[in-house]
Amino acid sequence: MTVTRPRVGVLALQGDVREHVHALTASGADATPIRRPAELAAIDGIVIPGGESTTMSKLLGIFDLFDPLQQALNDGLPAYGSCAGMIMLATTILDTRPDARHLDALDITVRRNAFGRQVESFETDLDFIGITDAPGADPMRAVFIRAPWVEAVSPDVQVLATVPAGPAQGRIVAVRQGNILATSFHPEVTGDRRVHEYFVSMVRR
Template sequence: MTPPTIGVLALQGDTAEHRAVLDGLGARTAEVLAPEHLDTVDALVLPGGESTTMGKLAVRYGLVEPLRARIAAGMPAFGTCAGMILLSDRVVGAAADQTTVGGIDMTVRRNAFGRQTESFETCVAVDGIGEQPFDAVFIRAPWVDSVGPEASVLGRLPAEDGPGRIIAVRQGGLMATSFHPELTGDARVHRLFVDIAKGHS
């Protein structure tokens, strides 16, 4: 079976790190910087970075409506941190000029875990990657306040009381995490997305 070509939105953020993990899993990768690049990929990663800046650049490069159209047509997409915000249908704490692509029926809270100095690592359980916990890196990360009936929660932050904050979500071919799996050396979350992309290609 021909491996899927997975694009990485290269406007800003961890483009090279995502491509390195995906290449290591045998996927073909490509940078996406223009609408015509979307025609060459089977799936797309929206990396971490600064969500407001990424949204502004997506508008400037004419990518917003083509991205919305491809996602609405069923293209698999995986958003990490800022990419989670871009894939959300609703954002709490959004800047006045915040632009999102949407696609996942969820409400995301921007910068929910605090500033850069409050970044942290912790082990989390993520459905679909095996029983071993994932060492997740959170950098100015969002969390998910709520999901709609079409979306499934894949992971929550451990909590002493209550279910814990939602930090990983899937809806069909769309997936999003609050954390940065590309920074860990553990490819299991990316492998799950590659499998999703294979199933849709």
Template sequence: MKIGVLALQGAVSEHIRSLEQAGAEAVAVKKTQQLSELDGLVIPGGESTTIGKLMQKYGFIEQIREFSEAGKPIFGTCAGLIVLAKEIEGQEQPHLGLMDITVTRNAFGRQKESFEIDLPVVGIEQPIRAVFIRAPLIREIGADVEVLSVYNGEMVTAREGHLLVSSFHPELTDDYRLHEYFTQMVRQSKTGESKG
């Protein structure tokens, strides 16, 4: 089982470390050709507009859409959540437009308003450690989207079939259980099991 981390921007090595702790083989993805070798993909944080432009420039948009159409799991964290969303408030063009959610960028304010909390997540026994840095928020969800965690009444983790997103950075802590959850999604998709 091989999971790629899109290496255009963001905490790539931290995601690779968390995925490896969760038992997956993890690689940095810099070329579209690598996608065909992968069973799952992580789109890390960073600056969503920059990531969107770089994906466009290097031909990743269509390739990742095809990857998703093949039912292969994708996990977007922070800016990765924005990149996966069908609608971004105040912005006309979505980037990949794959997940039936509407998001607000930088909903938690500036960098100095970053914080860490223990967050309960559906499907994970104990609360996980979550780091919020200029985090986006999920404002609206489609009928098939399941909310996995809420902070202050706001949706911050969600899943739609083979797509998983979090507003926060799970890779910036030693708690790799959300990566383990995603690794399990990849394993199930690889063996053809339905969501369990």
């Protein structure tokens, strides 16, 4: 069934919650913050924003959200994770704490803080399959803030974007597996709504 204006939640424990809500609303969704397990039943998709992944895993436990969210993802809830959200969705995480938990929804290996510390944050233009390959489309300006990268993907995962140049050339920074989408970068901070529009179209389908 196609949902004309889907209801998309934004996990509201830390990170750019307000910015994601605004971007989703501008992209044709009814966006709402999510903090309680019961709220998961009322949404058609969820965004897991950036932040600090080990802190986020602890907060999911404190708010009794970890198991219900993992079950919802297992049951097919579409999800988009940006930066720390990518880490939370991954099956294998490198350079993390041994007690950190993750949601195992995306069959990738991710390295935390792979691009370096906060002072090494950077921007670059990306080609993004399904977005910038449209006729006349501009490259996507991507903002990386203490970002992860993807070191390995399973055959079921589609690589959507890689770093085009520099020391990290070729590193994977956007992926999709079924109805799970993830990016290393923060599209919510640039004003470019195309990643959110892409995800909302996934949720509609």
